[in-house]
Amino acid sequence: MPTPEEIQRELKRFMKERFGDNVIVGIGPTGGTEPPAGQFAQSQAQKPGRSETIDQILQFNLRPKEVKAYLDRFVIEQEDAKKALSIAVCDHYNHVRRAIERKDKEEDYVKQNILLLGPTGVGKTYLIRSIARLIGVPFVRADATKFSETGYVGGDVEDLVRDLVRAADRNLELAEFGIIYLDEVDKIARGEGMVGRDVSGRGVQTNLLKLMEDTDVTVKSQTDVAAQMQELMEMQMRGQRPERKTVNTRHILFIVSGAFAGLEEIIRKRVSRSGIGFSGEPHNGEHDREMLRKVSTDDLIQFGFEPEFVGRLPIRVVCDTLDANDLYRILKYSEGSILRQYRSSFDAYNIDVHFTDEALRAIAERAAEEHTGARGLVTVLEKTLREFKYELPSTGIQNLEVTEQTVKSPHTSLNDALQEVDQIELRFCRDQVNAFARGFEERYGVALTFNETAVAAIWELSRQKGLTSANLIQDLFKDFEFGLKLITENTGQREFELDAEAVTNPEQWLSNAVRSSYTEPRKSPPASMPDDLDAPPDVDPMEDQQ
Structure with missing residues (x-):
């Protein structure tokens, strides 16, 4: 039987080999582990009381129109989505505020988790991130495809809550009022003809059920070796198993989204069947996004979702496809326009960049051809300005005007700019x-x-x-x-x-x-x-x- 000192030495060696010098194991006079001098007192002194953000939630008094006005500054179009999200967020955080104020009188409340439907690049993530920034709550985003059913290879959905704790700087109270955004949720729908156990589809949906409703999630994962070793050291130091810290998901707002390719056909077939008769009108030519607005619970179940999973997403919001005019307005009017990033990149080399209105329209038209929404703007801008960003910082040029011709023929425009620079330098x-x-x-x-x-x-x-x-x-x-x-x-x-x-x-x-x-x-x-x-x-x- 090894002595406590031998156990401590082996534990210290293992921790150093496994985690380097980031974990410190000290040996106290009784053979147990204890933190370095002053560390425990410091950690106790650093325990936060009610955070400023919690106070901010207690003072939440925004109206849906105020939330939408804020979103209008950053997200172009998506009027229906911004209205629905503004209402849902105000309802949720008004409930949260009441719940904090009277913890002993919890009222029955159906959490308004949200399902966002729409193609890629239409601003779904940006909408949610902007809302989280406005309210001042922690926010995490993840792709549903990286998760699997508990016990199988892949991520555990409970890691979403642990990521939220990290986003809240380990403030457990604040994490309980955050926002979790799960993208590509359409990829975990159960596929047709699936044989065997669907651990990355139906299994993930099942694991999400309690998480989206009301459950306690331990801060330290059962599969986290470092967390388990830390718990062992705390148990040796105190002589008893430490109390497990948990986060309750009752007030965490869950928002899931996806492109849902193929869902329109399911809706169209249902609508066509219900429209048969003397007063029925054909729906074959109706636009896909109009079809998505008619989505029902049965449609989502037929798409491959469990009824219980769909039931926990009562708010359904459709985001529209962006056309060239929408992309032009994003470039010109959005406070989060990608142009700010490119201006900042050139400004680092003391180059002032100006985009003409015709150039913005040409960029938007080419981006629309990419069929990737606002992400197409980055593709077109990078293709247009890549060589400029490489060549111009090494010249003495201080101003660059991006015109329609620059977008259509960037290499010719760059050569013209360099020749002009050459002439200026030659004259000098x-x-x-x-x-x-x-x-x-x-x-x-x-x-x-x-x-x-x-x-x-x-x-x-x-x-x-x-x-x-x-x-x-x-x-x-x-x-x-x-x-x-x-x-x-x-x-x-x-x-x-x-x-x-x-x-x-x-x-x-x-x-x-x-x-x-x-x-x-x-x-x-x-x-x-x-x-x-x-x-x-x-x-x-x-x-x-x-």
Whole structure:
């Protein structure tokens, strides 16, 4: 039988190997574990009382119109969805407020969990996230496809509540009033012809039933090894099993959504059967989204959901497909427009981006062709501006105007922008060259002229070396004053034209010019130089320098 000290050593070694230094195991005088000095007192002191967010829920007095007005700032269209959500959220959190105020008088209340139906990219997630931000409650989002029935490989639906606890910064009281959003719920509908146990469909629906209604979820999962080890250490420290912390789901609002492809046909068949008769009207040409508005419980059951699961989603909201005009309005008017993100990306490089109205319409039209809702805007913008984001930060450009032509032909527009930048930089380079020439003449009495090939060579070389034109010129021609003075003494020449060769190989160019000065006839004696300084024609300039 190992001693307590041996158990502690083995436990400490295991925890370090398994979890690194993030978990500390201390050994107390009685052989039990105890936190480092001051840690327990600190944790006790940090236990929050009633949080500010709980007080905010207690003061909840929003009206449905106020909630919708807030959503209008971020979500374009979806009028019916925003109205239905505003009403449901106000009803739910008014109930929550009353429940907090009088815990001993819980009233019967049917929780208004919500089912959102609509294609991808129409703003379902954004609607729920905006509502959570307005109310100030924790919010988590997950895909239903990652879960499986308890006991099988896959996520446990109770992890949704634990994620909510983490989103609430471990504030259990606050987590009990949060929002859980489960997307792609249509993927867990029981498929036709399913043979055997459906652990990722019907099994998940069954596990969600109590969760969506009223149940207690332990904060520490049974499959969480770290949590189990922590519980073991607490039990050894206190000598008794610690009280398990739980979160009650009674006041957690559940919102599930999905595209529900194929549900329209189920509804259409039902409506067509009920419309047979003298007064019946054909429904074959009716739009899919109008069909979804007529969804019934039987339709959802036929789609593959359990009756009990459908019954726990009393509020059903249909989100409309977004057309090109809707996408244009999202770009232009939504406070959460993706354009803000792109402007911020360019602003990091001190580039101001402006989108013309025609460009926004062209982006919206192309995004509509993607058939992915507002997500298509990101696809089109990324395709349009990717090369701009790569090239422009390395240039001196400070303004970029995105036009309709930019959207239709981004590569051509980028080349035009770069050529314009090149011309601006070339003009600036020429100004720097001329300034150097003026200064050189003032100091040494020798006039320099740089032809177009020389200016172009200086500009290209400055880009390659990452230097300014002024710094590059100073470096290239730092010794020219001595060589040109010698040439002036030999020939009387005071004006020199420099070409590209003088830029790319200045030492060789100057050496050749000095050698030639000893064989060329003297043009005129310099005013400040005596005639006897003229070197004889047969003197080697290199010997003269020695």
